[in-house]
Amino acid sequence: IEWGCVGDGVTDDTDKINSAVVEIIARGGGTIYGRDRKFKVSSITIPSVTTWVKVEFAGAGTPVQRFGTIGDFPQDPPNGMQFISDLNNVNLGVINVAAGSLYSNFNLVLLSIKNLSVRTYNNPKCHGVNAHNAMQLNMENVCVDTRMYNVQASLPTFDSCGILTPKIGNGAFNYLRNISVSGYKWGISVQEHTDGDQIILSSCLHGLWFRIADHASYFKRVCAQRNTNHVT
16 A cells, blocks of 8 residues: 655655554554655554554665764765654654553554664654564664764763663563664663664663563674763
């Protein structure tokens, strides 16, 4: 289905993308596919569901990873699907999973994000990806940044997180591969059941934040630079 999004980085496509989310949930799950365009949004929200459903956002190609420690760097990557947001709400994410009706307000959704950049603003007052209420989270080839080359980013002060993984006690398996996060107070918030590899964390107050760990997580090949604390 074509949803008529403009994808020019200026026109607000939030309502059309949220309508697509509702439609694919009604069909039992599916993928929202975007070409190499910039989609201006506020918050894309997966509503509460009580039957297992997979909601996936997928771009056409792997986004360019923007990281480093010296010099200047182009502000815009040459290719890749982007969600660009000026959201100002520390309780929400640019991609947001609403509270559900299961135990601890879990929402029976597998959130999958592939080949996508999530871009907010310098010293953001919102999360990039808020999957706190999701049962499972899979992410591959994803950049979450503040539209700033990290060397020029301000010290983040608001209680925002680049990637907020599912909360504790869900029995989930979270999968993170080839992920770059920069410019947030907490780069990636991890509670348990998370397998991460090829992770880049730049210019965050806390790079990897292990909040609670009743059960284990496992991270390999983590590049951490210009964070006040690489691991907390």
